[in-house]
Amino acid sequence: CKKSLDLQPISDATVDNSYNTATQAEAALAGAYNTFVSSDYYIWDNTFTSDVRSDNYYAGGDNPDFFQYDNLRLTATNSKVYGDWSNLYNGILKANTVIQRVPEITDPGLTDSRKTQIVGEAKFLRAYHYFQLVKNWGGVPLVLVPVSTTEPSDINTPRASVDEVYNQIITDLTDAVAALPDTYGGDASVNKARATKGAANALLAKVYAQKPDHDYSKVLTYTNAVINSPAGYTLVSYSDLFDGNHYNNAESILEAQFNGTTIGNWSPSLLLPPSITNTTWRKFITPSKDLAKAFDDEGDVVRKNQTMIFEQAPWVDEYWSATVNGRVPFPYKQRNLTNGNSTSRQYMLRLGDVILLKAEALNALGRTDEAATQVNIIRKRAGLGNTPATTQADMALAIEKERRLELAQEGQRWDDLVRYGRAETVMNSLNETNLVTGQKVNYNMTKEKELLPIPQTERNRNPALTQNPGY
Amino acid sequence: QNITVKGTVKDSRGESLPGVSVKVKDSNAGAATDVNGAFSISTGANSTLVFSYLGFATQEQPVSGRTDINVVLAENNRQLNEVVVVGYGTQRKGDITGAVSVIGKKELDQRPNTQIGNLIEGKTAGVQVLAPSGSPSASLSIKIRGTNTITGSTDPLYVIDGVPAQDTRSLNPADIETISVLKDASSAAIYGSQGSNGVVLITTKRGTTAKPKVDFSAYAGISTVRKKLDVLNAEQYRQLVTELGYSTDWTQYTANNDWQDEIFRNGASQNYQLAVSGKTEGTNYYISGGWTQQKGVIENSLMQRANFKVNLDQKVNNWFTVGTNVAYTRYNDVSITDNTNVNGGGVVLGALTTPPNIGIFNANGTYTSNPFQQWENPLASIYGSTRPYKNQRLLGNVYGEIKFTPELKFRSSLGIDYINAVNDYFLDPYLTSYGRQNNGIARNETNLTNYWTSDNTLTYNKIIGKHNFTVLGGFIAQKYRYENTYIQTTGFSGNTIPTTNAGSVIGSAYNNKSERFNNSVIGRVNYDYAGKYLLTANFRADASSVFGNNTRWGYFPSVSAGWRISEENFMKDITAINDLKLRAGFGVVGNDRLSGSVYSYLGQVSSGANYIIGGNVIPGTYPSTIQNRNLKWEETQQTNIGIDLTILNNRLTFSADAYIKDTKDLLLGYPVPRSTGYDVVSKNVGKLRNKGLEFMVSSRNIQGDNFTWNTDFNISFNRNNVIDLVGQQFFSNTISGRSEISLVREQQPLGVFYGYVYAGVDPQTGNALYLNNAGEKTSSPSADDRRIIGNPNPDFIYGLTNTFSYKNFSLNIFLQGSQGNDIFNASRIETEGMTGPQNQSTAVLRRWTAPGQETDIPRASVNNTDNSRISTRFVENGSYLRVKTATLSYNFPKAIASKLKLGSIRVYATGENLLTFTKYSGYDPEVNAFTSSGGLATNGGFGIDYGTYPQTRNLIFGLNASF
Structure with missing residues (x-):
């Protein structure tokens, strides 16, 4: 009778029997990486939080929640804001589980060095997610071990300060740099799928730059570590980056891996033009006139053609x-599509970004000439001449523009504007006119809007959370 | 000189009557009949014996020297003698001490029914029937005495001929003889672990006559929608979307159709039932077969059910009986997506919000869609895919019963419920844009439920003088096993093969199995003294596999007592009162039905979070539940007091009950902060209270030879309150783009509506204004300005049945209603919101268009929901009174019937939902958009209209014949 009552799950495992062997450790780690390919945030919401919210793109489609990003009228009840918060913390739970469980595994099949690597990879992932959280929401709850009880006192974690979150990210990444190899051998489809020393260094560079008290000497250190990495990161032709035939290329430091069938990227089917998607309805994201103009003003044909594709649309577009x-x-940066699913990838980290960050660091440290060298590497690849900027102030703006043209649709623009302290200026001086109403669009950008609201649903669940100012 | 007189006492049907008082007139000597109705008494040869028994006319028999006297007592109150099925046995209604309602043949025959829920609705106090939609395939849910769970199922336990079952949609109402509803804890406690929502005992028909009896019944009917809603025509739509900033080549779109005309049709139903039954020496049999079909009022919606049933009892000898009850059902349906907006494929909102201009088909034969967005037209949602659902079910048991002595019997029964349900889906690769994008989608999902129960009970019944004892003890074991498989493929070369094998890409494929086991010990004592003082005590100990070692067992006691005051000597002379009984009971019942996984307490790790490394898909795992070893039984304590009164020569019966039901340690799907990485965990949290009053009156107003008039009335008041939720509050049921509408909060009833207070339209800007907490009108309130804006819980619900019969004609009118409940009309958010290229209702013709304009409809604002927030603007009075059914029937006179070689023949016409009195502006006030979603959404989310398939008006003609 007792035996009949002691039923174990048939189609699931339990915490007691899931973290005992080498294979199980790898499975828990694969589960942690899975957030890159399964969560709305990394599939496409980060394009909304960064590119659509900024001057790069307009929202389209049918969901009023998306238009709140475009119009800078975000509310605490926006379902995407809540969904993204949830996605990222679920990723953190999976990373935390690996960090907690794997060191306890005694299976001789799991070597100490692999164990260390696994924990390093998980710490990298945790840092990656917390970086998304802190730059979007400011200080957030720091959860570093999987919860094991459901007592409100244990799960209603209050917000940590912005500094505390950044310090944790830096600690995790420093551990990751120490634990991770430059490569896992010669196979690029492994080395770009997993966190490496290069990935951890690249993320450290981005973190030190984005921190409210930017530490540009650290940025320089870590960008150099990437550029000089034995992994041999090198720039590839700009069109190779996005044509769908050069996944895991030499410029890629980390990219989300899709096969288009069992693990498919569904966002291109909602973005690509009718000629590719074979659908005639209005797509969810449209490049802005201001972005197109930025390419044109620069005479930047190479990158414009990889970033956007013009086509007749059987609908009215209020801007175009x-x-x-x-x-x-x-x-147009993700363009492979079959059966509504895609193999197209977003770069989680790539060298072009790192080189421009290095330029930014050099310029900030007063080494504007050296900064120009780095900017020109990127410009040359795009078929452009050297930057005309010479003063430190001009160079800062030149780098900002270069990053915009280089990294459009890659979820970078908003962070750049905030980092440069230019979000208000840029958004409020935008000259966008709604052709249907004839009205100029007023974005009413304020300092407070740099951060997203803490999701109302999360605040309902966790009364310890305070709201960001302005919401 | 005294002689010994022996004999038996029976009723007019030949059933022996135990416990009949046998007294010697004018003396104190007396005896009582035993369980077989036999008595033995020593008395004078010339004395007179007085036989008296509750519910029967007292009879005097002069002994006159006889030593053998057999008596047949005539009933004078049929109701009290009615044998009521209670848990693991039967009781005379007069002896019941708990709150039990019986729905018998009289009520069951009043209207044609397709579901158990139809039978119960409005027929008894304390029971609320909720329809999530008017679709023929909608499964009705039943609440007994309010909701006493927040995330669990509110459905009562259904026990069909002793076999517990969950899904009642595939049961055939025509086979049902009686339904007993056990409402309070003292009656339900014998079902301990599963009785927390009340218990509905269903007994199917058996043979009643020695001569084989053949019953045939048939009906056919048509159904229509009660009303249509007014939407914009093509020109008005074009103006509106132009104002919103949309434009297209309008010369392509020259149609002007009201999509409601396209999706609604006249529904049709037909039903045929044939049964043969009889009772011969030692054998009782009932064999039936039937077929039912309902075509819904929305195109393509369909329900069909074919069933057969065999009930057989065989007395092998005088101590051993075996029997079986078996029912096989084949149920299939085609459902329509409702209760969601057009973006989600909702057909009803699709009909209201699809542009009238676009026509049904494009020139190339594909379905049209909204020119500004991908939303399919509602006919594409209906016909763009095939969606057959098939369910085959075998439900039944075999039993053996051994009588060791007349007092002691043992019964062993093995029951099974085996359900195989298959959901198929095929989206045509050409007809719809989503289909073209995926080159077709096929899905196949199979759900297998395998349940068995083994019940073993020993019953001992002893009468000692006026003391009547029944003792029951037993062991019960139950096991459920669920299996689920699912596969989806895309990439079809054409539409000739609709099954998943023809798809070139496997999108997802999975398979899941789970099990649960319950082990129980039950005990019960019934005692009565002279039918005057009644006592019932129950005990059940239950172990459930869904809890860990230390918390596995739950203990559920109950006790109830009755005092039949009318049997007291001091009442004997008050002839106006035929029966008066007071009842009181207290009991505890439990609940182990988790809303999440049955293994929740363990902390599960799930698979499928895969990742590609080196081009290979690496299997990935992730923690899916938080371990909670403290998870334990949810407990409901219920106190019930009641009174039963029969007066005026048994013509007026009245009964009233009052109850308080407290549920603690609720098994909650508890929403945790997402910063934990989890969403919902299973946890024992909180306290909930339901208290209420129930009244039932049954009156035989006129009892003439040719004309009779009977009235039955019931009314129930339930008050629900969340006592404790450890300071948390839960929101659920998202209205697209506008956050959640339903709230569960301490000191409030479940499922109150939460939102802004609407304060009209700003004449200068045309923006909607809302009151903020400071009482000021603002067009941009903050989330904190929201408050409770409505309550979907009714003040009371009621049912009134009047039956008139004149000679062979009979007219039955059944009114049913709900008072004081609010409806949140989220459909109006979709049809008056003016945020996108959806068509809208004609209310938006009043929209604000110019400064200074005073109106109640704000201006159109594209992609911005500020003017159509969840607010008091969309809260409506949901009270209604409706003529649920009216049936006129005619029984052919015996002479004609026998000429047709029939025993009896009856024809009837029934109208359902003929008239509805309500202020509600939507299709129909019976709306519960989220009640089929399960969990928090269901229990916190009734009374929401979000494009609900409306209840229909039905006209049915039928025939019953028997020979």
Whole structure:
């Protein structure tokens, strides 16, 4: 009778029998990486939080929640804000589980060095997610071990300060740099799928730059570590980056891996033009006139053509065409599509970004000439001449513009504007006119809008959370 | 000189009557009949014996020297003698001390029914029937005495001929003889672990006559929607979306159709039932077969059910009986997506919000969609895919019963419920844009439920003088096993093969199995003294596999007592009162039905979080539940007091009950902060209270030879309150783009509506204004300005049945209603919101368009929901009174019937939902958009209209014949 009552799950495992062997350790780690390919945040929401919110793209589609990003009218009840928060913390739970469980595994099949690596990879992932959280929401609850009880006192974690979150990210990344190898051998499809020393260094560079008290000497150290990495990161032709035939290329430091079938990227089917998607409805993201103009002003044909594709749209676009069948641009950086699913990837980290960060650090440290050298490496690849900027102030703006053109649709723009302290200026001086109403769009950007609201649903669940100012 | 007189006492049907008082007139000597109705008494040869028994006319028999006297007592109150099925046995209604309602043949025959829920609705106090939609495939849910769980199922336990079952949609109402509803804890406690929501005992028909009896019944009917809603026509739509900033080549879109005309049709139903039954020496049999079909009022919606049933009892000898009850059902349906907006494929909101301009088909034969977004037109949602659902079910038991002595019997029964349900889906690769994008989608899902129960009980019944004891003890073991498989493929070369094998890409494929086991010990004592003082005590100890070692066992006692005051000597002379009984009971019942996984307490690790490394898909795992070893039984304590009164020569019966039901340690799907990485955990949290009053009146107003008029009325008041939720509050049921509408909060009833207070339209800007907490009107309130804006819980619900019969005609009118409940009309958010290229209702013709304009509808604002927030603007009075059914029937006179070689023949016409009195502006006030979602959404989310398939008006003609 007792035996009949002691039923174990048939189709699930339990915490007691899931973290005992080498294979199980790898499975828990794969589960942690899975957040990159399964969560809305990394599939496409980060494009909304960064590119759509900024001057790069407009929102489209049918969900009013998306338009709140575009119009800078975000509310605490926005379902995407809540969904993204949840996605990221679920990723953190999976990383925390690996960090807690794997060191306790005694299976001789799991070597100490692999054990250390696994924990390093998980710490990298945890840092990656916390970096998304801190730059979007400011100080957030720091949860570093999986909860094991459901007592409100244990789970209603209050917000840590911005500094505390950044310090934790830096601690995790420093551990990761020590634990991770430069490569896992010669196979790029392994080395770009997993966290490496190069990935940890690149993220450290981004973190030190984005911190409110930017530490540019550290940025320089870590960008150099990436650029000089034995992994041999090198720039590839700009079109190779996005044509869908050069996944895991030499410029890629880390990229989310899709096969288009069992693990597919569904966002391109919602973004690509009718000729590719074979659908005639309005897509969810549209490149802005301001972005197109930025390319044109620079004469930047190479990158513009990889970033957007113009096509006749059988609808009215309030910014591009007041009549149907006008020419409208579509986001084009992820363009492989079959059966609604795609193999297209977003770079989690790539060298082009790192080189421009290095330029930014050099310029900030007063080494503007050296900064110009780095910027010109990127410009040359895009078929452009040297930057005309010479003063430190001009160079800062030149780098900002270069990053915009280089990294559009890659979830970087908002962070850049905030980091440069330019979000208010740029957004409020935008000259966007709604062709249908004839009205100029007023973004009413304020300092407070740099951060997203803490999701109302999360605050309902956790009364210890305070709201960000302005919401 | 004294002689010994022996004999038996029976009723008019030949059933022996135990416990009949046998007294010697004008003396103190007396005896009582035993369980077989036999008595023996020593008395004078010329004395007179007085036989008296509750519910029967007292009879005097002069002994006149006889030593053998057999008596047949005539009933004078049928109701009290009615044998009521209670848990693991039967009781005379007069002896019941708990709160039990019986729905018998009289009520069951009043209207044609397709579901158990229809039978119960409005027929008894304390029971609320909720329809999530008017679709023929909608499963009705039943609440007994309010909701006493926040995330668990509110459905009562259904026990069909002794076999517990969950899904009642596939049961055939035509086979049902009686339904007993056990409402209070003292009656339900014998079902301990599963009785917390009350118990519905269903007994199917058996043979009643020696001559084989053949019953045939058939009906056919049509159904229509009660009303249509007014939406914009093509020109008005074009103006609106132009104002919103949309434009297209309008010369392509020249149609002007009201999509409601396209999706609604006249529904049709038909039903045929044939049964043969009889009772011969030692054998009782009932064999039936039937077929039912309902075509819904929305295109393509369909329900069909074919069933057969065999009930057989065989007395092998005078101490051994075996029997079986077996039912096989084949149920299939085609459902329509409702209760969601057009973006989610909702057909009803699709009909209201799809542009009238676009026509049904494009020139190339594909379905049209909204020119500004991908939303399919509602006919594409209906016909773009095939969605057959098939369910085959075998439900039944075999039993053996051994009588060791007349007093002591043992019964062993093995019951099974085996359900195989298959959901198929095929989205055509050409007809719809989503289909074209995926080159077709096929899905196949199979759900297998395998349940068995083994019940072993020993019953001892002893009458000693006026003391009547029944003792029951037993062991019960139950096991559930669920298996689920699912596969989805895409990439079809055409539409000739609709099954998953023809798809070239396997999108997902999975398989899941789980099990649960319950082990129980039960005990019960019934005692009565002279039918005057009644006592019932129950005990059940239950172990459930869903809890860990230390918390596995739950103990559920109950006790109830009755005092039949009318049997007291001091009442004997008050002839106006035929029966008066007071009842009181207290009991504890439990609940182990978790809303999440049955292994929740363990801390589960799930698979499928895979990742690609080196081009290979690496299997990935992730923690899916927080371990909670303290998870334990949820407990409901219920106190019930009641009174039963029969007066005026048994013509007026009245009964009233009052109850308080406290549930603690609720088994909650508890929403945790997402910063834990989890969403919902299973946890014992909180306290909930339901208290209420129930009244039932049954009156035989006129009892003439040719004309009779009977009235039955019931009314129930339930008050629900969340006592404790450890300071948390839970929100649920998201209205697209506008956050959640339902709230569960301490000191409030479940499922109150939460939102802004609407304060009209700003004449200058046309923006909607809302009151903030400071009482000021603002167009940009903060989330904290929201408050409770409505309550979907009714003040009371009621049912009134009047039956008139004149000669062979009979007219039955059944009114049913709900008072004081609010409805949140989220459909109006979709049809008056003016945020996108959806068509809207004609209310938006009043929209604000120019400064200074005073109106009640704010201006159109594209992609911005500020003017259509969840607010008091969409809260409506949901009270209604409706003529649920009216049936006119005619019984052919015997002479005609026998000429047709029939024993009896009856024809009838029934109208359902003929008239509805309500102020509610939607299709129908019976709306519960989220009640089929399960968990928090269900219990916190009734009374929401979000494009609900409306209840229909039905006209049915039928025939019953028997020979």
